[in-house]
Amino acid sequence: MAEPLDxxxxxxxxxxxSTDLPVxxxxxxxxxxxxxxxxxxxxVGMLLDHxxxxxxxxxxxxxxxSLIPVGxxxxxxxxGGEGPAQQFVDDGFRLIRFFPAQQGWPLRFAPFRTLLRTxxxxxxxxxxxxxxxxxxxxxxxxxxxxxxxxxxxGVDDRQVAEAIAVLRAHAGFYAETSGLAAAGAVKxxxxxxxxxxxxFGSAAPAQxxxxxxxxxxxxxxxxxxxxxxxxxxxxxxxxx
Amino acid sequence: xxxxxxxxxxGGSIVPGVSQTAASVTADFADHAVERALLMSAHARVVDxxxxxxxxxxxxxxxxxxxxxxxxxxxxxxxxxxxxxxxMPLRSFLGMAVVGTDLQEPISLPMADEILNAYRRYTKPVxxxxxxxxxxxxxxxxxxxxxxxxxxxxxMGGHDWRQAxxxxxxxxxxxLETSGALDRAKIPAAVEALGxxxxxxxxxxxxxxxxxxxxxxxxxxxxxxxxxxxxxDNAVRLFDLE
Numbered sequence: 001m002a003e004p005l006d007x008x009x010x011x012x013x014x015x016x017x018s019t020d021l022p023v024x025x026x027x028x029x030x031x032x033x034x035x036x037x038x039x040x041x042x043x044v045g046m047l048l049d050h051x052x053x054x055x056x057x058x059x060x061x062x063x064x065x066s067l068i069p070v071g072x073x074x075x076x077x078x079x080g081g082e083g084p085a086q087q088f089v090d091d092g093f094r095l096i097r098f099f100p101a102q103q104g105w106p107l108r109f110a111p112f113r114t115l116l117r118t119x120x121x122x123x124x125x126x127x128x129x130x131x132x133x134x135x136x137x138x139x140x141x142x143x144x145x146x147x148x149x150x151x152x153x154g155v156d157d158r159q160v161a162e163a164i165a166v167l168r169a170h171a172g173f174y175a176e177t178s179g180l181a182a183a184g185a186v187k188x189x190x191x192x193x194x195x196x197x198x199x200f201g202s203a204a205p206a207q208x209x210x211x212x213x214x215x216x217x218x219x220x221x222x223x224x225x226x227x228x229x230x231x232x233x234x235x236x237x238x239x240x
Numbered sequence: 241x242x243x244x245x246x247x248x249x250x251g252g253s254i255v256p257g258v259s260q261t262a263a264s265v266t267a268d269f270a271d272h273a274v275e276r277a278l279l280m281s282a283h284a285r286v287v288d289x290x291x292x293x294x295x296x297x298x299x300x301x302x303x304x305x306x307x308x309x310x311x312x313x314x315x316x317x318x319x320x321x322x323x324x325x326x327x328m329p330l331r332s333f334l335g336m337a338v339v340g341t342d343l344q345e346p347i348s349l350p351m352a353d354e355i356l357n358a359y360r361r362y363t364k365p366v367x368x369x370x371x372x373x374x375x376x377x378x379x380x381x382x383x384x385x386x387x388x389x390x391x392x393x394x395x396m397g398g399h400d401w402r403q404a405x406x407x408x409x410x411x412x413x414x415x416l417e418t419s420g421a422l423d424r425a426k427i428p429a430a431v432e433a434l435g436x437x438x439x440x441x442x443x444x445x446x447x448x449x450x451x452x453x454x455x456x457x458x459x460x461x462x463x464x465x466x467x468x469x470x471x472x473d474n475a476v477r478l479f480d481l482e
Contacts, residue, residue, distance in 0.1 A: 182448060
């Protein structure tokens with residue numbers, strides 16, 4: 001089995017969490033848990049300014065080849081045009097993340113809709129943190145008519161039923177596992193949508209990488225499904 | 241390393257088949273080295289304290305690795321006290337948790353006073369859900385009001401775990417239980433501030449799987465000795481099982 005690929009990590013200061021995660025420490029965590037690669041981005045991009053955050057992400061990923069650069073853009077600071085999406089492609093970002101709850105904007109938000117369209121046109125996958133029931137449905141409605149690849153990050157046990165319904169209806173949707181700490185939740189999701197639609201993510205540093213890995217490894221799914229969830233699916237999605 | 245899980249539930253999972261019976265609660269105990277676990281009833285919490293706690297009794301009589309935790313509801317004092325009189329004299333019931341309508345709801349001393357007054361004769365620990373800062377403050381009030389009882393803060397304050405550590409620092413009869421927020425910093429911080437002897441492991445399963453909860457403890461930057469105390473020794477001492 002290839003080493004796991006963690007699709008959901010951040011590095012840098014994170015005041016809402018109790019521990020910051022310097023990029024070096026992310027490397028230590030990866031080594032400790034045998035994680036071969038991480039999709040990651042600077043917390044600065046989420047908390048303050050996506051331009052400087054994306055620059056920090058690129059710098060960190062150039063230094064460490066096992067880190068895969070993830071870009072972000074805050075729709076509150078997006079004033080239209082194709083520029084950001086094309087820049088992401090030119091810079092080599094593999095995935096673009098959005099943080100509606102953390103940044104205080106609604107999913108039904110015109111700048112976000114425009115961004116989704118421009119990113120989809122450039123075949124960039126998108127990952128959006130879903131914080132409460134209804135978010136996944138809203139995202140599904142927003143992307144009607146777009147052939148986007150959308151990862152629902154942070155799906156928890158209250159949102160599993162919704163995620164299954166959305167993933168069954170939308171072929172380009174995936175679910176990430178960091179919120180699925182409840183007993184049986186990963187297995188339920190896999191049974192509902194198939195292992196190929198589930199991606200391992202830890203949400204480090206806000207959550208322990210060991211917990212997220214254990215939740216998948218001890219989920220009771222087959223070895224083949226483990227391999228798919230822990231890395232193969234993400235590698236295929238990201239074209240790695 | 242043997243594990244004593246101080247919080248697992250019978251019923252209440254949204255996942256079909258998970259934790260519905262004593263056998264399904266304990267299905268993966270061996271995989272995680274869980275040798276004992278304190279079982280609480282979701283039925284007692286949200287439907288009927290008397291019937292729900294009797295389900296727990298049946299489960300612990302069926303499976304030796306399970307011990308009972310009585311659930312007393314502050315809105316159902318009469319049936320909670322009836323359940324207490326029936327079940328707390330049993331050796332298999334190790335403690336009592338006091339709950340309200342919502343686990344996030346702080347249980348203040350006046351709300352719990354009648355139940356706690358009836359309970360103190362059993363000299364067993366009382367467990368209080370402390371999933372936020374307000375609940376920690378309420379639990380702290382209970383600990384100060386009943387210094388003869390050990391008060392276990394289930395959930396360790398949630399994301400407000402610093403407040404839980406602070407409360408435990410000022411009331412020496414408080415013990416912190418590790419469920420709640422999956423936060424890799426909280427256990428090292430508690431061990432540093434209080435010592436490893438004031439922390440016990442609880443998963444909150446099935447809400448959080450034992451695997452995920454143990455992952456946090458195993459990730460924590462603490463010594464193996466401290467980890468062993470948290471996972472086993474402290475619970476054995478707390479519930480007087482030596």
